[in-house]
Amino acid sequence: MSDWIDIAALDDIALRGARVVKTALGCVAVFRTATDEVFAIDNTCPHKKGPLSEGIVHGNSVTCPLHNWVISLETGLVQGPDVGAVATFPTRVENGRILLDATTLRARAAA
Amino acid sequence: MKQKLVVIGAGMASGRVLEHLLDADPQAYDITLFNGEARGNYNRIMLSPVLSGDKTYADIVTHDDDWYAANGITCRFGEHVVAIDRAAKKVTGKNGTVSYDKLLIATGSAPFIIPVQGKDLPGVITYRDLDDTNAMIAAAAKGGKAVVIGGGLLGLEAAAGLAERGMDVTVLHLMGHLMERQLDESAGFLLRRDLEKKGVKVICRASTAAILGETHVEAVLLEDKTVLGADLVVMAVGIRPETRLANDAGLTVARGIEVNAQLQTSDPDIYAVGECVEFNNYLFGLVAPLYDQAKVVANSLLGQKDAFVVKELATKLKVTGCDLFSAGDFAEGEGREDIVFRDPARGVYRRLVIEDDALIGAVMYGDTSDSNWFFGLIKDKTEISEMRETLIFGPAYQGGTPLDPLAAVAALPRDAEICGCNGVCKGTIVDAINAGATDLGAVRAVTKASGSCGTCTGLVEQVLAVTLGDDFVLPTSQPMCKCTDMTHEDVRRMIKSQELKSMPAVRQACNWTTPDGCHSCRPALNFYLLADWPLEYADDPQSRFINERKHANIQKDGTFSVVPRMWGGITTPAELRAIADAAEKYMVPTVKVTGGQRIDLLGVKGEDLPSIWADLNAAGMVSGHAYSKGLRTVKTCVGTDHCRFGTQDSTGLGIKLEKTLWGSWTPHKLKLGVSGCPRNCAEATCKDIGIVCVDSGYQISIGGAAGMDVRETELLIQVPTEEEAIAVIKAVTQLYRENAKYLDRIYKWMAKVGLDWITAQVSDLETRTALVDRFELSQSIYRTDPWADHIAKNAETYQPLADLTLEAAE
Structure with missing residues (x-):
C-alpha cells in the first residue's frame, strides 16, 4: 500500500539537479532531469560512498562526483564497466509537487 | 562592289580579325593595314622567349609578307596614322590619306611611364614590342646591371630574360609581394624564391624616386635613399590603352575606347578591338579575350550577329622554371573557403578558393599541370561538393569508383607538407608512426603535426590510416566524449x-x-x-563539477573544504581571528596552511557552507576559488618591502594580479607566482605563469607545473614596467582561455601551439591590447565573489529538500 508524502515543489530542484531528503538511515537523493522526470535513489555511491546528489545529471543518469561512476536513475544500476546498484524509490509529480512513497522509505529504514 | 576596310595597328587582335574575315568572306573588303612598327603581325606574347634567346623573331611572326600579298592587303607598315576624319571617312597617315567604309582601331596599349626625373634618359626603355626587345638584347650584350621597375607579368619576364642573357638584374616592386594581382602572398613568395635562384634580386615595397645619370642612365634612386647602379632600366609598371587617335577623332573614350558587345565604338562605322578598348568597365590585357573580340569584330563586319562576353581569365607566367597559374578570384571573403596544399621541398603550392560549393579561384605554383582542369571548373561553375575531399589533388583523383581520399594521401611524396603551421611533412609523420606513434595524439606529441590550428587533423589521420593499414581505425582523433565524434x-x-x-x-x-x-x-x-x-x-551551474557548482572542494566523505582568498598571501590579525572563530563555530576538524599561502578549513558540512561564507564575508574575505578551473593563487615573496635582495615590489604586483585575475575561468587551474629577485623564493618558475623581478623589469615565463608533471616555466617575454607585466599576463591568460583544450594546463597547451606563437601574440601590441580588452570584458561579469552571490540567491539549495528522520522513525 502506498503512502505518498508531499516533499517539495518541483521547482525547488534545478533542472538537471538534485537535492537530498534526510531519513533516519541516511539521505535519499531526489533528481529532476532535463525532461522534468523525478527520480529518487539512495544518495550513497556503491563505490566509495560518494554523495550522488552532488553529481552531474545527464539524460536519466547521474555521475558520482568522487570517481565518475555513472548510475541509472531509473534502475539504480551502475552503468558501463563498473558493477553495483543503489536502492531506488517510487516518486510522483502532481500539480508541480514532488511526492515520495513513505512506505518504501520506511521499509528501507527497517531493513 | 567591295567595301573599304582600314585597320590601324597590326597586333595580335587585328591579326586575328583579318584571319576570321578572310576565312569567312575573302571578297567582302579591300583592306588597308597601318602599323607604326615597320613590320606586320607577330606574336607579342612570345617576346619573352625572344628576349631570353629561346626563340627568334622569325619564330614568332604570325603573318608574313607572302600572306598579306596573297590576301591582297595593302600594308602601310612603319607609318603612323596621324588623324581620322569621321565626316569624310578618311584616315591620314604620314604618307597620305585613304578613305574607308569601315574602320577598325587596334592601337593596343602604351606602357605607363612613371613620371620621375630621368625617365627620358637613354637606357631607360619600356617593354612592349620587338624594338624594345632588341634594345634590351643589345644592352644585355654589353653586360652590366639592369633594374626592372615593376614586378608584374611583363617585368618579371623581362627580368628573367635579361638575367638569362647575363645581366645583373634587380626587380623593384611597389607592392608587398610579386604579381599581387594574380598571386596570393604564399605563391608570390615561392616565385620570388625561384627568381632569386636564377640570380634575379627582388626588392618589394620599393618606390622609385628618380632615375639618375648625365647622358645615359647610371642609377636608380629609391624613396628610402637606396641607390642602385644601372646600365639599363626597364619600365614595366603597367600599360594603359592607346586612345589618342580615338580621342582626337571625338569618339567616346573612358579609360579605353568604349565599345558595345559588337565592338562598335560611338561611331557605328568605326570598330575597335584589343587592349585599346573598354567594354562594361573592363580593360583587356591577356590574349584570350582579345581573340574572342576578334571573332566578334569579324562577324560584325560581315553583318553577322555576334556578341562579346567577358569570361574568367587565367594567367600563366612564361619564365622557365617558374610555373605559375592563377585564375578567377582568390581574395579572402565571407563565405569563402580555402583548400591549400603545400609541398615546400618541391616548391609546389596550390590554393583553391571555394564559394557556394563551386571553385571560384585557383592559384598554383610549381606544378601547373592540372591548371586547365581547375580553370574549367571555374569557368563552368561546376558543383564540387562531391569531390571536395580530393579536389586539391587534381583530376587524376576524381570520378570513376567512389572517391578515396586515402589513395590521394598514399600518392603524396614523403616531402609533401601535411601540417603548414609546424612545417611537418608526410615522411616525418610516417617515420613517427613506424617508430610507435600509432594514434593521432602520439603523432601530434612527437611531430607537432596538427597541433596548432588543427585543420590538417584529417590529413594526419589519413596518413596514419595509409601507414598502418588495417591496424588503424578512423577516426583515431580522440573525440570529446562518447556523445560526439568531434574532437x-x-x-x-x-x-x-x-x-x-x-x-x-x-x-x-x-x-x-x-x-x-x-x-x-x-x-x-x-x-x-x-x-x-x-x-x-x-x-550553467548544472554543467559544472560539484566543486565549481558549490564553490567549495568536495572531500572523500562528502564534506567540503573552505579557503578564503588571501591576496598575494597577505593577511591580517582580524582576518585570522575571523577564520579561527569560524573554525570553532562550525566545528571544522582540520585547519591547514596551503602551498598557495592561505588557510584551508577542511571538513565543513555542505549545509553549513552559506553560513560560514557569510561569517567570512563579514570579515572582508571572499572565495579563494581553491576549487576552480580558474585563477587559484598568486604566490609572492616579500620583495622590496622587507627583503634586502628584492628588486621590485613583488608582493604588491602579486596582489594587483590576484585582484585583476580573480574570478576568471580558465581551461584548467591557473596558479601564479611572483618572486622579487632571481633567488625565486615564491617558486614562480614552477607555476602556470611565473614572474621573476629583475633590476631591469619583469621576466614573465609560462608553462610550469608541480603536479603529476613537474616542469620549469619557459620565458615568454621580459617587460620593463609593472603595467606592461600585468597587461601581458592578462593577454596570455585570455589567449589560453580562447585557444586551449578544456583541462589542458598552460604547459600542455604550450606544447601544442608552441611558445613562439604565444610570444608573438602577446608581443604584438595590437593583439595584446585586443586580448586584454576581451579579458576585461569577460571579467566585468565574473570578477565577483560567488560566495556572496550564493548566500543572496540560493542559500536554501544547500539545505536538505526535506527532513524525514522523524517520519521514518515512527
Missing part, C-alpha cells in the same frame, strides 16, 4: 566559426548523440561557451 578542437572551432552560443546549439551543430551530453562534455562545453561568448552565454 575538443573541432567543437571549439565550431563554437567560434558557427557562432554557437548555447549548449543545445552546439549539440545540434556537432551531432551529439545524447540529449544533454554527459559529465565529461558538459563542463567542457560550459567553459568553451563562457570563454567565447562571455556576454551572450549564461553560466
